[in-house]
Amino acid sequence: MSTGTAVLSPTELLEHWQGLRNLSRRVIEIFPDAHLFTYSIGNMRPFALLAGEMIAIAAPMAREIVSGQSVPYADYEATSKAELLARWDEATAELNEWFAKVPPERFGETITVFGQYTGTVWSHFFYAIDNENHHRGQGYVYLRALGVEPPPFWERGASSAA
Amino acid sequence: MSTGTAVLSPTELLEHWQGLRNLSRRVIEIFPDAHLFTYSIGNMRPFALLAGEMIAIAAPMAREIVSGQSVPYADYEATSKAELLARWDEATAELNEWFAKVPPERFGETITVFGQYTGTVWSHFFYAIDNENHHRGQGYVYLRALGVEPPPFWERGASSAA
Numbered sequence: 504m505s506t507g508t509a510v511l512s513p514t515e516l517l518e519h520w521q522g523l524r525n526l527s528r529r530v531i532e533i534f535p536d537a538h539l540f541t542y543s544i545g546n547m548r549p550f551a552l553l554a555g556e557m558i559a560i561a562a563p564m565a566r567e568i569v570s571g572q573s574v575p576y577a578d579y580e581a582t583s584k585a586e587l588l589a590r591w592d593e594a595t596a597e598l599n600e601w602f603a604k605v606p607p608e609r610f611g612e613t614i615t616v617f618g619q620y621t622g623t624v625w626s627h628f629f630y631a632i633d634n635e636n637h638h639r640g641q642g643y644v645y646l647r648a649l650g651v652e653p654p655p656f657w658e659r660g661a662s663s664a665a
Numbered sequence: 666m667s668t669g670t671a672v673l674s675p676t677e678l679l680e681h682w683q684g685l686r687n688l689s690r691r692v693i694e695i696f697p698d699a700h701l702f703t704y705s706i707g708n709m710r711p712f713a714l715l716a717g718e719m720i721a722i723a724a725p726m727a728r729e730i731v732s733g734q735s736v737p738y739a740d741y742e743a744t745s746k747a748e749l750l751a752r753w754d755e756a757t758a759e760l761n762e763w764f765a766k767v768p769p770e771r772f773g774e775t776i777t778v779f780g781q782y783t784g785t786v787w788s789h790f791f792y793a794i795d796n797e798n799h800h801r802g803q804g805y806v807y808l809r810a811l812g813v814e815p816p817p818f819w820e821r822g823a824s825s826a827a
Contacts (some may be wrong), residue, residue: 509671510772511787516672519791544706545809610672625673629681630819636795637818640802647707656799657792 513610516625517602520561520632521595522659527557527635528591529654530642531584539584542645550645551587553638555579560631562594565601567616568609568624576617675772678787679764682723682794683757684821689719689797690753691816692804693746701746704807712807713749715800717741722793724756727763729778730771730786738779764790 511519531539531554540551559579567574581587605624615621622630643653673681693701693716702713721741729736743749772787782789805815 509769510673510675510678510790511785513672515787519788523795544806545812547806547809607671623673625677626681628672633685633794633798634818636798637802637805640799641806643799644706644709644803644806647709650707656796 513602513605513607516628517599520628521599523632523635523639524557524561524591524595524598525659525661526654526656527554527639527642528588528595528661529658530554530639530646531587531591533651533654534584534642534646535649535651536584538645538649539587542649544645544648547641550642551581551584552578553642554587554591555581556638557631557635558590558594560634562597562601564616564627564631565598565605568614568627569601569604573615573618576619675764675767675769678790679761682790683761685794685797685801686719686723686753686757686760687821687823688816688818689716689801689804690750690757690823691820692716692801692808693749693753695813695816696746696804696808697811697813698746700807700811701749704811706807706810709803712804713743713746714740715804716749716753717743718800719793719797720752720756722796724759724763726778726789726793727760727767730776730789731763731766735777735780 530550534550535542538549540549543549555578559577563574563576579590581590610623610625612624613622614624614627616627620627620630643656646653692712696712697704700711702711705711717740721739725736725738741752743752767786772785774786775784776786776789777783778789782792784792805818808815
Protein backbone atom coordinates (compact mmCIF):
# COMPACT_ATOMS: atom_id res chain seq x y z
CA MET A 504 0.00 0.00 0.00
CA SER A 505 1.33 3.40 -0.92
CA THR A 506 1.69 6.60 1.07
CA GLY A 507 -1.54 8.39 1.76
CA THR A 508 -3.84 5.40 1.45
CA ALA A 509 -3.68 4.43 5.10
CA VAL A 510 -7.08 4.16 6.77
CA LEU A 511 -5.47 3.40 10.11
CA SER A 512 -2.26 2.00 11.54
CA PRO A 513 -1.75 -1.54 12.89
CA THR A 514 -1.53 -0.10 16.41
CA GLU A 515 -4.87 1.68 15.97
CA LEU A 516 -6.46 -1.52 14.67
CA LEU A 517 -5.16 -3.50 17.63
CA GLU A 518 -6.40 -0.90 20.13
CA HIS A 519 -9.80 -0.83 18.45
CA TRP A 520 -10.03 -4.63 18.58
CA GLN A 521 -8.96 -4.80 22.21
CA GLY A 522 -11.66 -2.24 23.02
CA LEU A 523 -14.21 -4.52 21.40
CA ARG A 524 -12.68 -7.47 23.24
CA ASN A 525 -13.14 -5.60 26.53
CA LEU A 526 -16.82 -5.39 25.65
CA SER A 527 -16.99 -9.12 24.87
CA ARG A 528 -15.33 -9.84 28.20
CA ARG A 529 -17.97 -7.77 29.99
CA VAL A 530 -20.68 -9.85 28.33
CA ILE A 531 -19.05 -13.03 29.68
CA GLU A 532 -18.78 -11.45 33.13
CA ILE A 533 -22.40 -10.33 33.28
CA PHE A 534 -23.82 -13.55 31.83
CA PRO A 535 -25.70 -15.51 34.53
CA ASP A 536 -23.59 -18.49 35.61
CA ALA A 537 -26.55 -20.81 35.42
CA HIS A 538 -27.03 -20.04 31.72
CA LEU A 539 -23.56 -19.31 30.32
CA PHE A 540 -22.93 -22.90 29.25
CA THR A 541 -26.48 -24.00 28.56
CA TYR A 542 -28.81 -21.21 27.46
CA SER A 543 -29.73 -21.27 23.79
CA ILE A 544 -32.23 -19.73 21.38
CA GLY A 545 -33.12 -21.54 18.16
CA ASN A 546 -30.63 -24.35 18.80
CA MET A 547 -27.70 -21.95 18.63
CA ARG A 548 -24.58 -22.48 20.71
CA PRO A 549 -24.55 -21.19 24.28
CA PHE A 550 -22.58 -17.99 24.82
CA ALA A 551 -19.64 -19.82 26.43
CA LEU A 552 -19.03 -21.58 23.11
CA LEU A 553 -19.44 -18.36 21.10
CA ALA A 554 -16.87 -16.69 23.37
CA GLY A 555 -14.72 -19.81 23.08
CA GLU A 556 -14.73 -19.35 19.31
CA MET A 557 -13.50 -15.76 19.74
CA ILE A 558 -10.63 -17.08 21.86
CA ALA A 559 -9.91 -19.88 19.38
CA ILE A 560 -9.55 -17.38 16.53
CA ALA A 561 -7.85 -14.21 17.82
CA ALA A 562 -4.47 -15.08 19.31
CA PRO A 563 -3.95 -18.34 17.35
CA MET A 564 -4.56 -16.46 14.09
CA ALA A 565 -2.11 -13.70 15.04
CA ARG A 566 0.45 -16.30 16.10
CA GLU A 567 0.10 -18.18 12.82
CA ILE A 568 0.42 -14.96 10.79
CA VAL A 569 3.71 -14.25 12.57
CA SER A 570 5.12 -17.77 12.69
CA GLY A 571 3.89 -19.06 9.34
CA GLN A 572 3.24 -22.37 11.05
CA SER A 573 -0.19 -23.65 10.08
CA VAL A 574 -2.26 -25.02 12.93
CA PRO A 575 -5.81 -26.27 12.28
CA TYR A 576 -8.60 -24.29 13.91
CA ALA A 577 -9.57 -25.85 17.23
CA ASP A 578 -12.58 -24.83 19.31
CA TYR A 579 -11.93 -23.76 22.88
CA GLU A 580 -14.35 -24.98 25.52
CA ALA A 581 -14.05 -23.77 29.08
CA THR A 582 -15.74 -25.55 31.94
CA SER A 583 -16.50 -22.54 34.15
CA LYS A 584 -16.90 -18.78 33.85
CA ALA A 585 -13.74 -18.26 35.89
CA GLU A 586 -11.77 -20.49 33.56
CA LEU A 587 -13.25 -18.73 30.51
CA LEU A 588 -12.34 -15.30 31.86
CA ALA A 589 -8.83 -16.41 32.81
CA ARG A 590 -8.28 -17.82 29.31
CA TRP A 591 -9.75 -14.63 27.84
CA ASP A 592 -7.16 -12.55 29.69
CA GLU A 593 -4.32 -14.81 28.56
CA ALA A 594 -5.59 -14.40 25.00
CA THR A 595 -5.61 -10.61 25.41
CA ALA A 596 -1.91 -10.64 26.30
CA GLU A 597 -1.09 -13.16 23.56
CA LEU A 598 -2.92 -11.11 20.96
CA ASN A 599 -0.99 -7.98 21.97
CA GLU A 600 2.27 -9.91 21.77
CA TRP A 601 1.73 -11.58 18.40
CA PHE A 602 -0.06 -8.70 16.68
CA ALA A 603 2.84 -6.37 17.48
CA LYS A 604 5.15 -8.77 15.66
CA VAL A 605 3.29 -8.47 12.33
CA PRO A 606 5.42 -6.16 10.16
CA PRO A 607 3.23 -3.33 8.78
CA GLU A 608 4.13 -4.23 5.19
CA ARG A 609 2.59 -7.68 5.65
CA PHE A 610 -1.03 -6.48 6.12
CA GLY A 611 -1.59 -6.58 2.36
CA GLU A 612 0.01 -10.01 1.93
CA THR A 613 -2.27 -12.88 0.89
CA ILE A 614 -1.88 -15.94 3.09
CA THR A 615 -3.80 -19.02 4.22
CA VAL A 616 -4.61 -19.39 7.91
CA PHE A 617 -5.84 -22.39 9.89
CA GLY A 618 -4.87 -24.46 6.86
CA GLN A 619 -7.87 -23.40 4.78
CA TYR A 620 -8.82 -19.69 4.76
CA THR A 621 -7.03 -17.59 2.15
CA GLY A 622 -7.02 -13.79 2.13
CA THR A 623 -4.95 -10.75 2.99
CA VAL A 624 -3.57 -10.43 6.49
CA TRP A 625 -5.86 -7.44 7.14
CA SER A 626 -8.89 -9.40 5.93
CA HIS A 627 -8.13 -12.22 8.35
CA PHE A 628 -8.00 -9.80 11.27
CA PHE A 629 -11.19 -8.12 10.04
CA TYR A 630 -12.89 -11.50 9.84
CA ALA A 631 -11.98 -12.14 13.46
CA ILE A 632 -13.32 -8.74 14.53
CA ASP A 633 -16.50 -8.93 12.43
CA ASN A 634 -17.16 -12.46 13.70
CA GLU A 635 -16.67 -11.37 17.30
CA ASN A 636 -19.16 -8.49 16.84
CA HIS A 637 -21.60 -10.91 15.21
CA HIS A 638 -21.49 -13.41 18.07
CA ARG A 639 -21.33 -10.83 20.86
CA GLY A 640 -24.45 -9.27 19.38
CA GLN A 641 -26.09 -12.68 19.66
CA GLY A 642 -25.04 -12.79 23.30
CA TYR A 643 -26.90 -9.51 23.78
CA VAL A 644 -30.10 -11.20 22.60
CA TYR A 645 -29.54 -14.08 25.04
CA LEU A 646 -29.03 -11.57 27.86
CA ARG A 647 -32.13 -9.56 26.96
CA ALA A 648 -34.16 -12.77 26.75
CA LEU A 649 -32.86 -13.65 30.22
CA GLY A 650 -33.86 -10.22 31.53
CA VAL A 651 -30.26 -9.02 31.92
CA GLU A 652 -29.21 -5.56 30.69
CA PRO A 653 -26.11 -5.89 28.47
CA PRO A 654 -23.27 -3.35 28.66
CA PRO A 655 -23.72 -0.35 26.30
CA PHE A 656 -22.34 -1.26 22.88
CA TRP A 657 -20.37 1.98 22.64
CA GLU A 658 -18.44 1.43 25.88
CA ARG A 659 -15.05 -0.05 25.15
CA GLY A 660 -13.14 0.33 28.39
CA ALA A 661 -11.90 -2.56 30.48
CA SER A 662 -14.41 -4.25 32.75
CA SER A 663 -15.13 -2.87 36.17
CA ALA A 664 -13.02 -5.68 37.63
CA ALA A 665 -9.94 -4.57 35.70
CA MET B 666 -0.27 8.32 9.01
CA SER B 667 3.17 7.60 7.64
CA THR B 668 4.32 5.26 4.92
CA GLY B 669 4.29 1.62 5.85
CA THR B 670 1.67 1.84 8.55
CA ALA B 671 -1.28 1.21 6.26
CA VAL B 672 -3.46 -1.71 7.33
CA LEU B 673 -5.67 -1.28 4.27
CA SER B 674 -6.72 1.37 1.78
CA PRO B 675 -9.99 3.31 1.79
CA THR B 676 -11.10 1.37 -1.29
CA GLU B 677 -10.47 -1.95 0.47
CA LEU B 678 -12.39 -0.76 3.52
CA LEU B 679 -15.36 0.27 1.37
CA GLU B 680 -15.38 -3.05 -0.50
CA HIS B 681 -15.20 -4.95 2.77
CA TRP B 682 -18.09 -2.94 4.19
CA GLN B 683 -20.22 -3.34 1.07
CA GLY B 684 -19.62 -7.12 1.29
CA LEU B 685 -20.94 -7.04 4.84
CA ARG B 686 -23.84 -4.87 3.66
CA ASN B 687 -24.67 -7.48 1.02
CA LEU B 688 -24.97 -9.95 3.87
CA SER B 689 -27.24 -7.62 5.84
CA ARG B 690 -29.41 -7.19 2.76
CA ARG B 691 -29.75 -10.97 2.44
CA VAL B 692 -30.96 -11.12 6.05
CA ILE B 693 -33.67 -8.56 5.24
CA GLU B 694 -34.64 -10.53 2.13
CA ILE B 695 -34.90 -13.88 3.89
CA PHE B 696 -36.72 -12.48 6.94
CA PRO B 697 -40.35 -13.68 6.98
CA ASP B 698 -42.60 -10.78 5.96
CA ALA B 699 -44.99 -11.53 8.79
CA HIS B 700 -42.23 -11.00 11.36
CA LEU B 701 -39.86 -8.40 9.90
CA PHE B 702 -41.64 -5.46 11.53
CA THR B 703 -42.97 -7.15 14.63
CA TYR B 704 -40.89 -10.08 15.86
CA SER B 705 -38.87 -9.40 18.99
CA ILE B 706 -36.93 -11.24 21.65
CA GLY B 707 -36.43 -9.68 25.09
CA ASN B 708 -38.23 -6.47 24.10
CA MET B 709 -35.57 -5.68 21.52
CA ARG B 710 -36.41 -3.84 18.31
CA PRO B 711 -37.72 -5.85 15.36
CA PHE B 712 -35.19 -6.47 12.60
CA ALA B 713 -36.71 -3.86 10.28
CA LEU B 714 -35.75 -1.19 12.82
CA LEU B 715 -32.26 -2.63 13.31
CA ALA B 716 -31.76 -2.57 9.52
CA GLY B 717 -33.25 0.93 9.48
CA GLU B 718 -30.55 2.01 11.94
CA MET B 719 -27.88 0.65 9.57
CA ILE B 720 -29.39 2.75 6.78
CA ALA B 721 -29.65 5.81 9.03
CA ILE B 722 -25.94 5.61 9.88
CA ALA B 723 -23.98 4.53 6.78
CA ALA B 724 -24.62 6.96 3.96
CA PRO B 725 -25.62 9.95 6.14
CA MET B 726 -22.36 9.56 8.10
CA ALA B 727 -20.29 9.41 4.91
CA ARG B 728 -22.15 12.40 3.50
CA GLU B 729 -21.54 14.41 6.66
CA ILE B 730 -17.84 13.50 6.69
CA VAL B 731 -17.54 14.84 3.15
CA SER B 732 -19.77 17.89 3.44
CA GLY B 733 -18.95 18.94 6.98
CA GLN B 734 -22.62 19.80 7.41
CA SER B 735 -23.87 18.42 10.70
CA VAL B 736 -27.24 16.68 10.52
CA PRO B 737 -28.70 15.07 13.67
CA TYR B 738 -29.05 11.29 13.58
CA ALA B 739 -32.57 10.31 12.46
CA ASP B 740 -33.96 6.78 12.56
CA TYR B 741 -35.23 5.35 9.30
CA GLU B 742 -38.45 3.35 9.44
CA ALA B 743 -39.72 1.56 6.36
CA THR B 744 -43.31 0.36 6.11
CA SER B 745 -42.71 -2.74 3.96
CA LYS B 746 -39.90 -5.14 3.07
CA ALA B 747 -39.93 -3.87 -0.52
CA GLU B 748 -39.52 -0.30 0.66
CA LEU B 749 -36.74 -1.30 3.06
CA LEU B 750 -34.85 -3.14 0.31
CA ALA B 751 -35.27 -0.27 -2.15
CA ARG B 752 -33.96 2.21 0.44
CA TRP B 753 -31.11 -0.21 1.22
CA ASP B 754 -30.06 -0.19 -2.42
CA GLU B 755 -30.22 3.59 -2.62
CA ALA B 756 -28.02 3.72 0.49
CA THR B 757 -25.53 1.33 -1.15
CA ALA B 758 -25.09 3.72 -4.08
CA GLU B 759 -24.99 6.78 -1.80
CA LEU B 760 -22.34 5.18 0.41
CA ASN B 761 -20.18 4.39 -2.63
CA GLU B 762 -20.57 7.95 -3.85
CA TRP B 763 -19.81 9.74 -0.58
CA PHE B 764 -17.12 7.38 0.70
CA ALA B 765 -15.14 7.84 -2.53
CA LYS B 766 -15.09 11.56 -1.85
CA VAL B 767 -13.30 11.24 1.49
CA PRO B 768 -9.67 12.20 0.82
CA PRO B 769 -7.36 9.44 2.13
CA GLU B 770 -5.50 11.90 4.37
CA ARG B 771 -8.73 12.65 6.26
CA PHE B 772 -9.13 9.17 7.79
CA GLY B 773 -6.99 10.15 10.75
CA GLU B 774 -8.76 13.48 11.29
CA THR B 775 -10.83 13.89 14.46
CA ILE B 776 -14.34 15.18 13.80
CA THR B 777 -17.80 15.17 15.34
CA VAL B 778 -20.63 13.46 13.44
CA PHE B 779 -24.39 13.62 13.94
CA GLY B 780 -23.71 16.62 16.15
CA GLN B 781 -22.46 14.56 19.08
CA TYR B 782 -20.02 11.72 18.36
CA THR B 783 -16.36 12.71 18.29
CA GLY B 784 -13.58 10.50 16.92
CA THR B 785 -11.35 9.93 13.93
CA VAL B 786 -12.95 9.50 10.54
CA TRP B 787 -11.81 5.85 10.46
CA SER B 788 -13.29 5.22 13.90
CA HIS B 789 -16.66 6.58 12.76
CA PHE B 790 -16.71 4.19 9.80
CA PHE B 791 -15.59 1.33 12.06
CA TYR B 792 -18.38 2.14 14.48
CA ALA B 793 -20.89 1.88 11.64
CA ILE B 794 -19.44 -1.48 10.52
CA ASP B 795 -19.14 -2.91 14.04
CA ASN B 796 -22.68 -1.79 14.85
CA GLU B 797 -24.03 -3.38 11.68
CA ASN B 798 -22.33 -6.69 12.51
CA HIS B 799 -23.73 -6.45 16.04
CA HIS B 800 -27.32 -5.95 14.91
CA ARG B 801 -27.16 -8.34 11.95
CA GLY B 802 -25.94 -11.01 14.38
CA GLN B 803 -29.04 -10.28 16.44
CA GLY B 804 -31.12 -10.77 13.32
CA TYR B 805 -29.54 -14.22 12.99
CA VAL B 806 -30.92 -15.13 16.41
CA TYR B 807 -34.39 -13.91 15.44
CA LEU B 808 -34.22 -16.02 12.25
CA ARG B 809 -33.02 -19.13 14.11
CA ALA B 810 -35.78 -18.65 16.69
CA LEU B 811 -38.25 -18.45 13.79
CA GLY B 812 -36.85 -21.65 12.29
CA VAL B 813 -35.24 -19.86 9.33
CA GLU B 814 -31.66 -20.70 8.28
CA PRO B 815 -29.66 -17.44 7.96
CA PRO B 816 -27.14 -16.94 5.13
CA PRO B 817 -23.63 -18.17 5.96
CA PHE B 818 -21.75 -15.40 7.77
CA TRP B 819 -18.69 -15.79 5.54
CA GLU B 820 -20.61 -15.22 2.28
CA ARG B 821 -20.30 -11.63 1.18
CA GLY B 822 -21.53 -11.62 -2.40
CA ALA B 823 -24.64 -9.82 -3.57
CA SER B 824 -27.95 -11.48 -2.92
CA SER B 825 -29.28 -14.07 -5.33
CA ALA B 826 -31.74 -11.48 -6.61
CA ALA B 827 -28.95 -9.11 -7.64
